[in-house]
Amino acid sequence: MRRTFLTPLALLALMMLGSPARAGEGDPKALALQAQTVLKAHCYRCHGQEGSVEGALNYVTDLGKLVARKKVVPGDPKGSRLYRRVDEGTMPPPDEHPRPSAAEIAVLKKWIEAGAPGGERAARTTVTQNDVSAAVLADLETMDRRARRFQRYFTLTHLHNAGLSDEELQTYRNALAKLVNSLSWGSKITTPVPVDANRTVLRIDLRWFVWDATVWNRVLQEYPYGVLDDSVTARAVAVGTAAKQPLVRADWFVGTASRAPLYYDILQLPANLSELEKQIRVDAAENIRQERVTRVAFNGSGISRFNRVLERHDSAQGMYWRTYDFDEPPANLVDRINGGLVPDRRNVFAFPLGPAGLAENPFQHAGGEAIFALPNGLHAYYLTNAVNARLDKGPLAIVSDPKRPDRAVEAGVSCMSCHVTGILPKADQVLDHLAKNPRAFKPAEVEVIRALYPGKDAGLKLMEADAKKYAEAVAKTGAKVSRYEAVSTITQKYEADIDLLTAASEVGLSADAFRGRIGQSDALVKHVGSLRAGGTVSRQLWVQAFGDIVRELHLGGLYQSNLNGPTLRDNTGELDPLEARGDSANGWAFTPDGRRAVVASGDRSVRYYDVEGRRDIKRFVGHTASVWAVALSPDGKFAASGSMDGTARVWDVQSGLEVAKYTDHTSLVSAVAFVPGDGTNRGIVSGSFDGTVAFWKTADGQPAWRAEHLGLVTALAVDPRGGFVAVATENALLVLDLATGRERKRYGKFAAPLSAVAISPNGKWIAAGDDAGTVRVWLVGEDKARFTLTGHEGGVRSVAIKDGGRWVLTGGADRTLRLWDTSAAKQEVPIFRTHGAGVTGVAFLDNGTQTVSGDRDLVVLPWKIDTFLGAAPVVAPKVEPPKAPARIPHAEP
Known part of the structure; x- marks a missing residue:
């Protein structure tokens, strides 16, 4: 005679039913717990445990999904396929032991008769694209710099945000692990490594599978969801991996790379x-x-x-x-x-x-x-x-x-x-x-x-x-x-029609927010309007419309595989994953009157730009990769630049010739600034993604000092009085002594990377913006920020500060320019919304009544702000400034 031993979970369910006054009778939560206990004891091992997906069912303990997907019909046990199979003895299969007891089957019946109430599930925090980039960057920073270019990543974040259970996500991980190893000429099975707490971002090393940049770029040729994130963290990830698009969605990869011709080509x-x-x-x-x-x-x-x-x-x-x-x-x-x-x-x-x-x-x-x-x-x-x-x-x-x-x-x-x-x-x-x-x-x-x-x-x-x-x-x-093979099962899931929740998760919004955004756009209504009415969209139509959706929702730039640049010698990635073609402006430095600007261009050049005429006066050519930082000397005679080629350079503005170069950085030079002074002793401070800041002389390009191990340097500003340099990093603001490079002060650790920094003309105030859209303002010497300014819907890309720290001007990736009055306890912040791309450079003009700002698309716009400032500038300039250029019209917010 066979003995049946009940699991602890099954015993719990029986105990709860053990007396005439059964514990939890009539309590929906108790009934749900009892049902979950029975399903966990007898069904979970084949329908969820470790991602098992027999019968294409891997969510058997998710009571809400059992109802939503019609495996259970509330109030109707006989009409519920799951219950019928358990009651008939076909689930679990007859050879599986232990078997559900009569009391356990009664638990399921009673639960369904009570309306199949859903069990409580832990609240799930939405994972943002910034969270993904941060997790990838943190992972890259654990490894040797030379190893980073071999790393690529797969994401399940959108599925996590859509509410898939851990068991369902594990099926995706299993499918991905099997597929990448089925596309490998490596001698060992190596599974993707989770790099975040939710295990939704998974890393591979190209060398594990004998892949290279040619194989990865072939994958990207088919990838329809490539969005270029403008955040500092995403830029650092691209630099580290030597890839414009080092992340792809795991479900798409399984559903596409498992099919010819991509299957053959990988x-x-x-x-x-x-x-x-x-x-x-x-x-x-x-x-x-x-x-x-x-x-x-x-x-x-x-x-x-x-x-x-x-x-x-x-x-x-x-x-x-x-x-x-x-x-x-x-x-x-x-x-x-x-x-x-x-x-x-x-x-x-x-x-x-x-x-x-x-x-x-x-x-x-x-x-x-x-x-x-x-x-x-x-x-x-x-x-x-x-x-x-x-x-x-x-x-x-x-x-x-x-x-x-x-x-x-x-x-x-x-x-x-x-x-x-x-x-x-x-x-x-x-x-x-x-x-x-x-x-x-x-x-x-x-x-x-x-x-x-x-x-x-x-x-x-x-x-x-x-x-x-x-x-x-x-x-x-x-x-x-098993009969339900993981790769083909996930492929079918990916190819299925998508509903509102799935679509919203794929674009990084909640279902309600996406429904509202659809209604605000004629283009989106035509493409996916059916989602608003509870309908679905076919996967093919969704892919076809995705580019328009990205543009309408301003999610970022669309990745284009045909714009990939030359590869590294070992064919592991691109020489410059940040390079852009056509008009692009990664950074701006304006003359005080706003008539001229120096532009850091994605096409390897430094532009000397005529703001009035909207044209290049000349280009400074010499960098071998995209340029990301520019500065103008106080007298306007020299320009400095920093590039992805790892060099910082100084140019004679009049002749356009290079006059100095600093070559000791080993990664993207992300920030440059002139030190007060002139003549042959002119100094430059430059910062890099390699974690260094150097103070060097234009006379010989040799460093007076070099600070290392600072973290990812994203921006810097030099005290106009020559006392210190403010350095923005991925999680802190550092104040370094300008004479020695020693650290004077450290602010942070911040949740989001700092992305812009400025010092007031009197050297007493520092303003810094971050990738989360927050701006902080410090009085030099104090321990805490005096002001914390919030409102940008994207990262802050540029900041300026004037009048003793009262007025702060910020430009953001959200395409807005904002003017903050730190003296006002509560205020309506003036917002300038005319830019069509992320604002990458801002400045107050010395006429005291206007600002000038440039965006990533090389568009420069003025903004008349005297109505917001009220009185004349707090400190009148000593020299009569030139009048505002007549060809720059006033603009309203």
Whole structure:
């Protein structure tokens, strides 16, 4: 007699039902807990545990989803498929133990009759794109700088935000781990590494799978969701990984890289089977001639519509199976020669030898599938036509896959879905046919047939051995060999129609916010208006509309794979992942009167720009990568610049010639500033993503001092009186002594990276903005910020401060310019909304009544602010300033 031992969870459920006055009776929360307990005890191991997804169900303990997805019908146990199967004894399967008791089944029934109340789930914090970038940057900073360019990342953040359970997310992780290793020529199984607390950002190293920039860029050619984030953190990630787009969505990757042609291209498979066989060291023709193969032939494969031949070879990695598939012959095909019937050559039982060229009477196949072991033990797949040319999809007349939308067998995903155990065991039928029909073949043919077709026992033994090795390899990825294979299951989920919650999560908004934004845009109403009414959108239409959605919602710049630049020597990434083509302005430095500006351009040049004429006066050319920082000397005669090429340079504005260069930085030079002084002793301070700040002389380009290990330096400003330099980093504001480089003061640690800093003309106030849109203002020498200003909906990109710290001007990635009065306890902040791109440079003009600002698209706009300032400037300039340029019109906020 079998004893059934109840799990602690099951015992808990029974205890709660153990008396006439049952604990929790009528309490929805108690009923939900009891139901969850039963499902966890008996169903969870196949439907959620470690991402298991039998029956495409991996959320069995999520009571709300069971109802939402119609597995349970509230109030109707008999109409609830899940309950019926438990009550009938088909779930768990009959051979699974322990079995649900009558009391446990009663728990489920009572829960459903009570309306199937949902259980309590822990509140989930939304993960933002900034959170993702921060997690990636933190991960990169744990490793050697040289190793960073090999790192790439996959994200599940949008699925986490959409409310998928940990079990559902684990299925995605399993699918990703299996797929990347199934696209690998590496010798080991290596699973993606989670780098954030939620395990929604996963890292791989290109070297694990023998990938390089060519492979990654091929992936990006298909990627429709590439958005270039303008944050400092995202820029640092791009610099570290040497990739414009080092992150892609894991669900998209599984649903796309598992299908040809991308599947073939990542594996770098050739265009015909003979070349593939050379690649894996198989000489198929010679093996057949020398009878070094094992064949299995049969009818009714389930995929092929007619008979099929399997043929096994040894390969460099272990095994290589190929199939010969056949057209189904017309039922009335009769070919009479000399009064006799000739069998159809598509009938392998009449013609078991071949292919053409290797037998006197060969079979006539129409194509087939190749399955071969990768060095790590997983399998790769290849479809061919009759002449062994590569196919993305098999012809429907020969093979079909009922799980695919068009029923076509697709290389990769269809093969994985079918060959869940590796090589599906099939018993040979040719040898039995030969035994019963010995006169069907010539004696010489009989000998060859017996050599190539050793019988069902020999064939099944080889298949079993190959399947065992495959299962061991799959287990190392974290997935399982089961009827519901992880990659094909996730592919189907990705391809399904999407609802409002899914769509909103994919663009980083809540469902309510996205619904509202759709209603504000004619373009979005046309594309995805059905989501507002509770409908769905097909995945194909969503992808088609995604570019417009990004533009309408101002999510960032669209990634374009055709704009990737030259690669590094070792082909691991781009020489300059930050380079931009066309008009772009990463930073601005304006003359006091606003007539001229120096622009840090993404096209490797420094522009000397005529603001009035909206044109370049000249370009300073010499940097070998994009420029990200500029400054003008107080007398306007010299310009300084910092670039992705790791150099800081000084230019003579009049001649456009380079007069000095500092080459000791090893990463992006993100900030430059002139030190008060002139002549040959002129000094420059430069800061870099390599964590250094240097004070160096233009006379010889040698550092007077160099401060190191400061963290990611994002911006800096020099005290106009020459006392100190304020350095913005990824999490702190540092005040360094200008004479020695020693740290005087440190403010922070801040939650978001600082992105802009300025010092007031009297040297007493420091203002700094961060990537979260917050601006802080300090009085030099004090420990805490005097003012914290919030309101920007994106990162602060530029800041200016005047009049004893009272007025602060900020420009942000949200395309706005804001004027803050720190003396006002409460105020309506004037906002200038005319820019069409992120504002990357701002300045107060010395006429005291206007500002000037430049954005990333090289557009410069003035703003008349005297109505907000009220009285004349607090400190009148000593020298009469020139009048405001007549060609710069007044603008209203």
